[in-house]
Structure formats: C-alpha cells, structure tokens
Amino acid sequence: GAGVSQTPSNKVTEKGKYVELRCDPISGHTALYWYRQSLGQGPEFLIYFQGTGAADDSGLPNDRFFAVRPEGSVSTLKIQRTERGDSAVYLCASSSGTSNTEAFFGQGTRLTVV
Amino acid sequence: DAKTTQPNSMESNEEEPVHLPCNHSTISGTDYIHWYRQLPSQGPEYVIHGLTSNVNNRMASLAIAEDRKSSTLILHRATLRDAAVYYCIEGGATNKLIFGTGTLLAVQP
Numbered sequence: 001g002a003g004v005s006q007t008p009s010n011k012v013t014e015k016g017k018y019v020e021l022r023c024d025p026i027s028g029h030t031a032l033y034w035y036r037q038s039l040g041q042g043p044e045f046l047i048y049f050q051g052t053g054a055a056d057d058s059g060l061p062n063d064r065f066f067a068v069r070p071e072g073s074v075s076t077l078k079i080q081r082t083e084r085g086d087s088a089v090y091l092c093a094s095s096s097g098t099s100n101t102e103a104f105f106g107q108g109t110r111l112t113v114v
Numbered sequence: 115d116a117k118t119t120q121p122n123s124m125e126s127n128e129e130e131p132v133h134l135p136c137n138h139s140t141i142s143g144t145d146y147i148h149w150y151r152q153l154p155s156q157g158p159e160y161v162i163h164g165l166t167s168n169v170n171n172r173m174a175s176l177a178i179a180e181d182r183k184s185s186t187l188i189l190h191r192a193t194l195r196d197a198a199v200y201y202c203i204e205g206g207a208t209n210k211l212i213f214g215t216g217t218l219l220a221v222q223p
Contacts, residue, residue, distance in 0.1 A: 004157075031209060042201060042213030043158060056210060091157050095209050100146045100165075103209055105157030 002026075004106035006092050012112045013082055021077040021109045025094030032075050033103065034067055035091040043091055049075060050097060082113045117141070118202045123218040126192045134187040134217055136202030141182055148205045149176065149187050151198040152216070161187065163205065197221045 005024040013019050025032050030051055035043035045059040049069045060066075064082075069075040079086055089108040095101050119137040126132040138147060149161040162169055162176045164185075169176040175188040189196055201216040 033210070035211075035213075040215075042199075042215050043211075045210060045212060048208060048210050050208075056208065093157070093211075097209075099209065100148075100163060100205055101209060102160040102163075103150075103158075103211065105159070107157050 004092055004094055004104050006090075006106035006109050008109060009107065010110045010112075012114060015082060015084060015113055017082055019079050019082055019111065021079075021090050021111070023075045023077070023092030023094075023106060025073060025075070025092070026104055027073075028096070029094035029104075030072065030097035031095045031103075032069060033093040033095075034075070034077050035093065036088045037091060037108070038088045046077070079111075082111075084113045087111055087113045117204050117212070118214055120200075120202055120214060120217045122215065123220065125220045125222060126189075126196075127222050128194060129191050132189040132192045132196070132219065132221075134189075134200050134202075134219065135184065136186070137184045138202070138204055139183040141204050142206075143182075145204045145206055147176065147178060147182075147185050148203045148211065149174070149200060150203065150211070150213075151196075151200045153195075153198045158201065158213075161200070192219075192221045194221050194223060 032049040034046040037043045048056040052072045064080045091108045093103040093105045095103040148163040150158040152158045177186045199216040
C-alpha cells in the first residue's frame with residue numbers, strides 16, 4: 001500500500017479481554033515502531049522492530065503487552081487482560097531502517113476499554 | 115523522557131512566517147534534530163531534520179544554532195492547514211523517537 005495501514009481504526013473492548021492491533025508497514029521498510037498516545041500527550045514509545053526481531057522493547061509498560069513481527073513486515077500488538085488505563089490511540093510507524101530517516105506513521109487505532 | 119523543551123503553544127496569522135523554537139541543550143554530537151507535526155485526529159507527519167547545517171525543504175526550514183543547543187523551525191507562510199502540534203525530537207541511530215508534549219500552533223485567518 002501507499003502508506004502505513006492500521007486496523008481496526010477503532011476498537012472497544014471490555015475490561016479483562018484480550019485485543020490484537022494490526023500494523024501493515026510500507027513495503028520494504030525494515031524498521032517498525034509502536035507508540036501509544038493518551039489525550040493531550042505526545043506519542044509514547046513502546047517497541048521497535050528491525051526486521052523480525054524486537055530491537056528495543058523498553059517502552060512496553062508491563063508483561064500484558066507483547067508485539068510480534070514474524071515475517072518482518074506486518075506486526076501485531078497484543079494486549080492481555082485489558083485495563084481501563086490501556087485506553088489510548090495506538091500508533092504504528094515504519095522507516096527504511098537506515099539511521100535518521102523519515103518515519104511514516106499510520107492513522108492509529110483508538111482503543112477504548114470499558 | 116523527552117530531552118527537548120518547547121513552548122506549549124503559539125499563535126500566528128495566516129500568510130505570515132512562524133518561528134517555532136526548541137531547546138536541546140544536552141544533545142549529543144551525533145544526534146539529529148527531527149521535527150514532526152500532528153494534525154488533529156491524525157498520526158504524526160515528518161517535517162524536517164538536520165544535524166548541524168541549516169536545512170530547507172518544501173514544507174519548512176530548520177535553523178540550527180552553531181552550538182546545537184537550540185533550533186528553530188520556520189514556516190515561511192503559515193496557512194490554516196499548518197495548525198497542528200509540532201514536536202522537536204533528538205534522534206539517534208535507531209530512529210526511535212521520544213516525543214515531548216510539543217507546541218500547539220494556532221493559525222488565525
């Protein structure tokens with residue numbers, strides 16, 4: 001596709017449920033990033049993939065959060081036992097992987113935990 | 115935590131230039147200065163980045179102080195579509211971006 005695609009655009013789930021958020025990066029981009037953004041705040045880094053491996057997962061808040069990128073393209077962010085505090089916009093970005101290059105962001109998935 | 119400091123908000127009039135300041139007094143010698151902006155209900159969008167020299171592209175100019183402790187994003191003629199939150203970010207080799215709260219730019223017609 002032409003840009004980074006995230007699905008679903010909106011997700012409402014009940015507290016305690018499991019959710020998966022999907023990111024399709026720009027074709028050929030080796031680097032992929034997940035961020036989350038709460039109202040009035042800047043995006044908060046969660047995890048960064050280079051290829052299939054998680055090069056930096058220091059931003060994942062706890063072990064309920066997990067992300068995979070098994071074939072080095074599509075990535076899935078998984079959240080177990082969701083809590084109301086997990087409600088936010090989850091953003092995905094990709095870049096060509098070389099240092100200091102432009103990152104392209106998707107429109108985000110708005111997650112609401114009720 | 116973000117290592118850059120920006121004003122919370124700024125206002126401009128349409129068709130006038132806008133200078134958005136950023137302080138990054140602890141920046142390392144190899145980190146670039148990146149600017150992104152975020153329009154309402156959208157993901158962030160790349161604007162410009164640079165290391166030492168001033169940079170120009172179709173969207174904006176970036177003026178970097180000689181000591182690299184501050185920089186200024188310049189929008190030459192603001193339009194209503196430029197109303198957004200502008201983020202100044204120190205970037206390292208991995209492109210991991212640590213966002214602060216940015217500057218909310220309001221553009222008046």
